[in-house]
Amino acid sequence: MSGSLSPGDRLVERNLAIELGVSRVPVREALRDLVAEGYAIDRATRGIAVRNYPADQVAELFEIRAALESVLVRHAVAGLPADGERRLRHCLESAADALAVGDSATAIAANARFHELLVDVAAGPMLRAQLNGIRDRMRWLLRQHSDPAAIHAEHELMLAAILDGDLPGAEALFRQHLSTSRSALEHSAGTTGGTA
Numbered sequence: 001m002s003g004s005l006s007p008g009d010r011l012v013e014r015n016l017a018i019e020l021g022v023s024r025v026p027v028r029e030a031l032r033d034l035v036a037e038g039y040a041i042d043r044a045t046r047g048i049a050v051r052n053y054p055a056d057q058v059a060e061l062f063e064i065r066a067a068l069e070s071v072l073v074r075h076a077v078a079g080l081p082a083d084g085e086r087r088l089r090h091c092l093e094s095a096a097d098a099l100a101v102g103d104s105a106t107a108i109a110a111n112a113r114f115h116e117l118l119v120d121v122a123a124g125p126m127l128r129a130q131l132n133g134i135r136d137r138m139r140w141l142l143r144q145h146s147d148p149a150a151i152h153a154e155h156e157l158m159l160a161a162i163l164d165g166d167l168p169g170a171e172a173l174f175r176q177h178l179s180t181s182r183s184a185l186e187h188s189a190g191t192t193g194g195t196a
Helices: 013-020 024-036 055-078 084-100 104-122 125-142 148-163 167-189
Strands: 040-042 048-050
Touching (some): 024 040, 024 048, 055 148, 084 104, 084 148, 104 148
C-alpha cells in the first residue's frame, strides 16, 4: 500500500522472509492472499510480482471513484462535524511540511490520507462502506503519484470550497482533481496509458 514496491517488482518469498524477520510460511500465505485480493499476480514460472493494472482498469477505478466522490462532495459541503475541519487541515499541514523539506514520500502519503479523512468526516455509513470497498486499491494507486505538490494545492482549494459551502465550485474542483490525479499517476507510470 505504501508504494515502496512498484508494479512489476518480483515478490520473492525467501527474500521477503529475511527482510521481515519471519519464517517463509507466513510470507507464503501472505503472497497467496495478495494474489487473491488482486495486488499481485502469479506468473507461473517467473514467480509472484506486484500487479500492474492495465489502463482500462485504472480508468474504470477512477470512474467509480468519481461517481462515489460526487456524493461525498455533496455531503461535505452540507456540513462537516466539529472536528472535521481540524482533522483535514492537519492533514494538509502535514503534506505542506513534508513538501517544504523535500520529503515526497511523506507528502504523497498525506495526500492519500486526505481522501480517507474526508470519507471519515463527511460520509454516511452507506457511502463510507462503498468508498471503503475501493479504498485499498485507490490508496495503492494514489501513492504512486509523481507530483505531490500539485495534488496538495488542489486539496487546499477543495477544502476551501467545501468550507465556503460552494457546491458548484467544489464539484468542479473535484472533477479537475480527478483529472490531475490520473495524469500524475500516468506520468509516474511512464506511459500515457495509465498503468499503475
